[in-house]
Amino acid sequence: xxxxxxxxxxxxxxxxxxxxxxxxxxxxxxxxxxxxxxxxxxxxxxxxxxxxxxxxxxxxxxxxxxxxxxxxxxxxxxxxxxxxxxxxxxxxxxxxxxxxxxxxxxxxxxxxxxxxxxxxxxxxxxxxxxxxxxxxxxxxxxxxxxxxxxxxxxxxxxxxxxxxxxxxxxxxxxxxxxxxxxxxxxxxxxxxxxxxxxxxxxxxxxxxxxxxxxxxxxxxxxxxxxxxxxxxxxxxxxxxxxxxxxxxxxxxxxxxxxxxxxxxxxxxxxxxxxxxxxxxxxxxxxxxxxxxxxxxxxxxxxxxxxxxxxxxxxxxxxxxxxxxxxxxxxxxxxxxxxxxxxxxxxxxxxxxxxxxxxxxxxxxxx
Numbered sequence: 001x002x003x004x005x006x007x008x009x010x011x012x013x014x015x016x017x018x019x020x021x022x023x024x025x026x027x028x029x030x031x032x033x034x035x036x037x038x039x040x041x042x043x044x045x046x047x048x049x050x051x052x053x054x055x056x057x058x059x060x061x062x063x064x065x066x067x068x069x070x071x072x073x074x075x076x077x078x079x080x081x082x083x084x085x086x087x088x089x090x091x092x093x094x095x096x097x098x099x100x101x102x103x104x105x106x107x108x109x110x111x112x113x114x115x116x117x118x119x120x121x122x123x124x125x126x127x128x129x130x131x132x133x134x135x136x137x138x139x140x141x142x143x144x145x146x147x148x149x150x151x152x153x154x155x156x157x158x159x160x161x162x163x164x165x166x167x168x169x170x171x172x173x174x175x176x177x178x179x180x181x182x183x184x185x186x187x188x189x190x191x192x193x194x195x196x197x198x199x200x201x202x203x204x205x206x207x208x209x210x211x212x213x214x215x216x217x218x219x220x221x222x223x224x225x226x227x228x229x230x231x232x233x234x235x236x237x238x239x240x241x242x243x244x245x246x247x248x249x250x251x252x253x254x255x256x257x258x259x260x261x262x263x264x265x266x267x268x269x270x271x272x273x274x275x276x277x278x279x280x281x282x283x284x285x286x287x288x289x290x291x292x293x294x295x296x297x298x299x300x301x302x303x304x305x306x307x308x309x310x311x312x313x314x315x316x317x318x319x320x321x322x323x324x325x326x327x328x329x330x331x332x333x334x335x336x337x338x339x340x341x342x343x344x345x346x347x348x349x350x351x352x353x354x355x356x357x358x359x360x361x362x363x364x365x366x
Contacts, residue, residue: 018361019328022314023297025361028330031346032061032355038348040086040148040336041355045094048124051348051355052101054083060124061355072118072127077104077111080142086149088157090185099127102147102159105135112136112176113145113161115187133187134204136176139164144177148216148287150224156190157183158206158224160213167249170209173201178248180213180226180240182206194243209246209271210238215287215304215337227287227304230254231262233279237304237315238272247271253279276321283308286336292343294359305334305347312337312347330356 016027032038037054044050047063050070055078058070076084082104090098097120105114115134118127144162151157163170163178170178173195181204182193195201215227224240234254238246251271252262267273278284286305290298302315303326311327312334332351340346345358 017328017330019326019330019358021326022324023295023360026326026358027361027363028328029357029359030330030352030354031063031357032059032067033353035059035348035353035355037083037350038335038353038355039084041338041346041348042087042089043338043340044089049355050087050089050099052084052087054078054085056084056103058084058087058101058127060120068124070120070127071125072130074101074103074105074114074116074130074132077106077142079104079111082111082142082145085145085147088149088151090151097122100133100149100157102149104142104145104147105132107135107138110138110140111142111145112138112164113147113159115149115157115159115183134159134181134183136161139166139177141165144212144229146178146210146213148213148226150216150218152182152218152224153222155185157185158216158218159183160210160216160226162212163210163248170211170248171245171250173198173205173208176202176204178208178210179205180207180210180216180224206242207240207244207246209244209248209250211248211252214283214285217287217289217302219289220291220300225287225289225302227284229283230277230279230281232257232259233277233281234262235278235281235284236274237276237284237302237321238274241272244272245270246274253277254281276315281308282306282311282313284313286334286338286347288337288339288345290339290343290345292339294343294363295345303337303339303345305331305337307333307335307350310334310351312345326358330354 016029086102088100118130146160146162169175212229314324336348
């Protein structure tokens, strides 16, 4: 239940915009407005949803316009690309009421990607029993925290970290930067992680050689997919395999911002190739794989936001990951994309400070 006394905004206007797509006309409706740099959002079983704002604010929205600030979140370093980042609601929320958050956490003189969990109070106004489950070592600088998080079908957590703009740590097994991590729900390390028994390796590591993962999703088969920023060119979609090395900064399809080459080319034995790369860079962020019946033509398709070119990429894995660009005035710097329980597609617009819902025109409203 959301406390009316803490409401921040009136209900969004019911007027919907129309986007023309390969699946026909789609209605785009604002479901949350007045946000300051929204970064992630997640759905609760009762139809409400939580939104993170990079500044450190966590808000609960009832889906009808009432909004509550949720107190008790972690202390965040809100500088550069750091701040309060992703939010994840586990499948057992109805029983546990646990909320998982990623953020830039202070550690020593720097900051590192962190994971915390707390229990959402019954009235929705605060997180209780907040505990830090993982904290990466502090690194100087304010970029490339990665920080997407998904729950695997077996209950393990995948957490992404960026290379913190330091390049080489992405290949260093003793470092946490530039990796996908696999954790137990309490932050401990699963006994069957691929590098648990490798001397000098961080046991949390699931895959390595990533630059800055900004989107992660799991498909119907349980396969983990990520998207990550390249430098100048070379943004990637990767199918993440256990123990895989995705090459950064040894191989890349991009170049440095000054035009100089990166690493040793685009291929090397023992390093994985991307499923797809963009050149020029589109700055991918957010990742969702469609399930449900609302968009039957898009079943199993991948949806990735573009921060640079203001659109959502619909990728069709049954047709060579061909791309359709879903674009409207509302798709301004898309930071997050999610599929709602009813099959509608939602996205966070940094440019508008809003969360939008996409549904076939004429479909029942939320």
